[in-house]
Amino acid sequence: APMTGELRCQCLSTVSEVIQHKRIATVELIPEGPHCIHSEVIATLKNGIKSCLNPEAYWVKLIIRKIMNRFQGSS
Amino acid sequence: APMTGELRCQCLSTVSEVIQHKRIATVELIPEGPHCIHSEVIATLKNGIKSCLNPEAYWVKLIIRKIMNRFQGSS
Numbered sequence: 001a002p003m004t005g006e007l008r009c010q011c012l013s014t015v016s017e018v019i020q021h022k023r024i025a026t027v028e029l030i031p032e033g034p035h036c037i038h039s040e041v042i043a044t045l046k047n048g049i050k051s052c053l054n055p056e057a058y059w060v061k062l063i064i065r066k067i068m069n070r071f072q073g074s075s
Numbered sequence: 076a077p078m079t080g081e082l083r084c085q086c087l088s089t090v091s092e093v094i095q096h097k098r099i100a101t102v103e104l105i106p107e108g109p110h111c112i113h114s115e116v117i118a119t120l121k122n123g124i125k126s127c128l129n130p131e132a133y134w135v136k137l138i139i140r141k142i143m144n145r146f147q148g149s150s
Contacts (some may be wrong), residue, residue, distance in 0.1 A: 026104065027106075028101050028104075029102040031142045039146045040146070041143070055144075064104060067104045068104070069114075070106065070114040071113045071129070
């Protein structure tokens with residue numbers, strides 16, 4: 001179960017409108033588990049608002065790929 | 076800047092050893108921004124420990140892909 005103590009799915013539905021990459025402060029991926037039968041993707045925007053994203057949506061995969069590609073190894 | 080108020084990079088280095096998918100409670104992706112010149116990936120394990128992951132490592136990309144593929148649309 002996620003460490004936040006949530007013993008259930010955190011998203012009832014996911015947003016359909018595209019959120020621009022630059023509005024996003026963090027993206028949290030929560031793997032499925034005993035607490036929830038599917039994985040969840042929760043974006044926290046720079047204005048503090050949290051949005052549940054649909055991992056199957058193309059624009060969501062693009063945002064995650066963008067974040068992953070912007071890493072210059074520091075180790 | 077990430078909502079946690081961190082005005083700098085949160086990871087000094089990244090773990091090299093592979094973390095098993097089932098030990099992970101959440102994965103947080105933080106896009107680069109004024110606060111940090113590169114994106115960061117922080118896993119919170121089920122035991123509460125936080126680890127900085129290297130987004131370029133194959134096993135990290137695999138974990139993120141696994142999480143993304145475990146979503147049965149509920150919207």
